[in-house]
Amino acid sequence: MIISPAFKGYIKLRQSAIDNFMLNPIDTQQKVFNELIGSAQFTEFGKQFDFARINSITEFKRKVPLNDYESLKPYIQRILEGQQNVLWPSQITWFAKSSGTTSDKSKFIPVSSESLNDTHYRAGRDVLALYLREQPQSTLTSGKCLILGGSHQVNQLNAASFFGDISAVMLQNMPLAVQIFRTPELSIALMNEWEAKIERMAHSTIKENVTYIAGVPTWTIVLIKRILEITGAGNLLDVWPNLELYIHGGVNFTPYRRQFEQFVPSPNMHYRETYNASEGFFAGQDREDEDGMLLFLNHGIFYEFMPMTEYGSTNPVTLQLKEVELYKNYAIVISTNGGLWRYTVGDTVQFTSLNPYRIKVTGRLKHFINAFGEEVIVDNTDNALAIACAETGATVVDYSAAPVYMTGETNGAHEWIIEFDHLPVPLTLFTTLLDKALQAVNSDYEAKRHKDIALRMPIVHQMPKDGFKRWLKEKGKLGGQHKVPRLKNDRVQLEEMLVFLNPEI
Numbered sequence: 001m002i003i004s005p006a007f008k009g010y011i012k013l014r015q016s017a018i019d020n021f022m023l024n025p026i027d028t029q030q031k032v033f034n035e036l037i038g039s040a041q042f043t044e045f046g047k048q049f050d051f052a053r054i055n056s057i058t059e060f061k062r063k064v065p066l067n068d069y070e071s072l073k074p075y076i077q078r079i080l081e082g083q084q085n086v087l088w089p090s091q092i093t094w095f096a097k098s099s100g101t102t103s104d105k106s107k108f109i110p111v112s113s114e115s116l117n118d119t120h121y122r123a124g125r126d127v128l129a130l131y132l133r134e135q136p137q138s139t140l141t142s143g144k145c146l147i148l149g150g151s152h153q154v155n156q157l158n159a160a161s162f163f164g165d166i167s168a169v170m171l172q173n174m175p176l177a178v179q180i181f182r183t184p185e186l187s188i189a190l191m192n193e194w195e196a197k198i199e200r201m202a203h204s205t206i207k208e209n210v211t212y213i214a215g216v217p218t219w220t221i222v223l224i225k226r227i228l229e230i231t232g233a234g235n236l237l238d239v240w241p242n243l244e245l246y247i248h249g250g251v252n253f254t255p256y257r258r259q260f261e262q263f264v265p266s267p268n269m270h271y272r273e274t275y276n277a278s279e280g281f282f283a284g285q286d287r288e289d290e291d292g293m294l295l296f297l298n299h300g301i302f303y304e305f306m307p308m309t310e311y312g313s314t315n316p317v318t319l320q321l322k323e324v325e326l327y328k329n330y331a332i333v334i335s336t337n338g339g340l341w342r343y344t345v346g347d348t349v350q351f352t353s354l355n356p357y358r359i360k361v362t363g364r365l366k367h368f369i370n371a372f373g374e375e376v377i378v379d380n381t382d383n384a385l386a387i388a389c390a391e392t393g394a395t396v397v398d399y400s401a402a403p404v405y406m407t408g409e410t411n412g413a414h415e416w417i418i419e420f421d422h423l424p425v426p427l428t429l430f431t432t433l434l435d436k437a438l439q440a441v442n443s444d445y446e447a448k449r450h451k452d453i454a455l456r457m458p459i460v461h462q463m464p465k466d467g468f469k470r471w472l473k474e475k476g477k478l479g480g481q482h483k484v485p486r487l488k489n490d491r492v493q494l495e496e497m498l499v500f501l502n503p504e505i
Contacts, residue, residue: 007141014122014129018286021297022356026322033057033302036335044086045075045341057320061304066316066333066342069107075339079110082158087339088112094173095163096278109278111169115338118300120170123281126296127247127274130286135244135270140211143242144183147171148201148215148223149190164190166278183208194219194478202226212245217256218398218483220248221421224263236263249274251483252361252382255396258389259421275361279345280336283359292352292360297321300337305330308348311365318342326351329377331365348377367487371403372412372454374445378486380438385418387437392430395421398468398484402494404459411456417497419463431460464503471500 021028037060041051049064065071075086084091087110094116095108132138150165164172171182171189179186184204191197201223213220224236233239243264248256253273260271275283275293280301283293295303303321308329310316318333329348335341346366349359363378370376385396397419404413416434423430435458439446448454472478485493499505 010125011129011132014126015133017298018126018129018294022294025297025357026320028297029302029321030057032298032300033060033335036300036302036337039089039337040087040339040341042085043089043339045339049341061318061342064342066306066318066344067340068344068346072340072343076108076110080108080158080161082160087341088114088337090114092339093161094169095161096166096169097163098165098278107278108163109166109340110338111166112338114300115280115336116170116173118337120166120276120281121174123274123276123284123296123299124170126299127272127284130284130294131245131270131272134287138244139242140245141181143209143211143240144181146184146201146205146208146210146213146215147182147189148213148219166276183210198223198226202230206231206239208240209242210240211242212247213243214247216250216483217248217253217260218251220246221256221259221263221397228263235265237266244268245270245272247272247274249276251486252378254382254386255389255399257386259395275359277345277347279340279343280334280338282332282334286356286358290352290358292358295357295359297357302335304333304335304342305349306333306344321357324351324354324357326354329362350379363487366489367485369401369403369414369487369489371405371489372448374442374448374455376414376438376442376445376487380442380445381486383441384434384437387440388430388434391433391437392423392425394423394425394430397421398463400468400484400486400488400494400497401458402488402491404491406454411452411454413456413459415459415461415491415494417461417463417467417494417501419465419468423462427460427462431458434458434460461498461501463497463501467500467503468497470505471497 037051037054040046054060054063079086079092080095090112092110092112094111096111098107098109132140147167149171150168168190171186184201188197188200188204191200206227227239228236231239236243246260246269248271253271270288273285273293281296281299282301283295286294304318305324306316306318308331311331324330327350329350332345332347332349334343334345346364348362348365350362352358352360368375368377381401385399388394389396399416399418401414401416404415406412435449439449468484469478472482472484488494
């Protein structure tokens with residue numbers, strides 16, 4: 001496939017734009033802020049909070065309260081019913097549906113043409129621009145991208161409105177000129193039933209020249225295994241010899257890397273992490289050797305960062321980009337070109353670099369275990385699992401953990417359910433190494449484990465094959481962007497999952 005000069009020129013333009021915001025991050029964010037406030041001053045929300053008279057970020061933070069989905073829901077509900085110019089001036093006809101992992105209720109995030117084009121699509125292209133800069137000899141553009149998207153359907157509240165998870169919304173609205181560079185065909189990519197969808201995807205893509213894959217690791221692994229079963233191939237390079245890149249996001253890749261290296265046993269295979277949510281496309285890995293993703297600063301999103309010490313406060317303080325510090329946990333707060341104002345996404349991040357600004361996702365505001373003062377976050381458990389897997393040769397499909405509360409006779413503990421793809425050692429040994437690794441990455445956990453003062457040895461169960469998939473299916477959350485909750489500070493979901501330890505369920 002011949003790459004047009006226009007495409008090469010566009011990539012160079014994007015690389016130049018990236019350089020500009022990397023060199024001028026504070027000015028770039030100020031410009032984004034000014035554009036957002038100016039654009040939305042005559043919306044109902046803008047009039048309510050007097051956007052026309054807001055002249056500084058400090059004034060904006062004073063006048064506009066922090067919001068979550070519930071506080072913005074009355075505005076969003078009106079947009080769902082067909083009203084316009086409520087949160088954002090341009091017409092909203094698409095919504096990104098997300099139930100998240102903390103509630104059974106669906107969230108409908110407005111997707112404006114600006115958020116689609118200037119945030120999601122632009123960031124996706126920038127991920128490629130960053131990769132091609134680091135790999136100038138790449139033949140990536142000679143083939144197609146295999147995208148594991150979601151599903152969509154008509155929003156019955158309004159015949160003119162549509163919803164789907166964000167990947168499906170992006171696929172549905174993607175220009176025809178771009179569609180020819182991706183696989184599978186749209187009718188398959190947007191199927192609702194995920195088990196049938198995986199089967200159709202496997203059969204339809206094996207004859208394509210796939211040079212890169214984009215998708216959540218868990219479902220990508222399911223697809224790869226089915227492709228290898230169908231073809232009888234020893235690894236993925238026997239199917240797609242030009243495969244060179246996997247773009248992943250949604251969950252920490254660390255527990256899955258070993259499996260992918262077995263699927264694609266080549267030093268020329270590359271991996272890039274992205275931070276793409278229903279609310280926006282926030283960051284992408286710009287260097288393979290960096291522990292962090294470049295924060296996208298000129299993509300229609302203004303950022304604030306709430307220190308975790310402020311979480312739960314009546315009037316929490318948030319920091320601007322110039323005020324953040326390295327390796328401290330912050331809740332990410334966004335104002336966007338889709339009409340989300342001072343919106344708490346629910347994720348926690350740490351900055352791994354301040355020049356340029358790079359972040360890594362460390363967990364969710366509601367995804368942690370702190371029943372005994374141990375302050376364990378998802379980043380801790382992901383890394384501890386990776387260490388235990390490296391020491392034992394085990395590979396993990398998925399996991400979840402919750403506290404076991406103290407009783408009059410026994411100390412507390414953490415109870416885990418882990419689904420393994422391969423466990424070559426006794427579960428008791430793996431549990432010992434996991435506990436040791438978690439102590440190494442979290443000093444608070446280590447202190448609580450000392451002589452079993454507060455926490456005894458973890459309780460670990462082995463989930464039968466596809467057990468988590470069966471749990472998700474029962475919850476109506478199979479496929480798309482739905483993920484198994486890694487950590488919970490209560491036992492509600494863990495108790496539900498324990499039932500699925502019985503393979504007959």
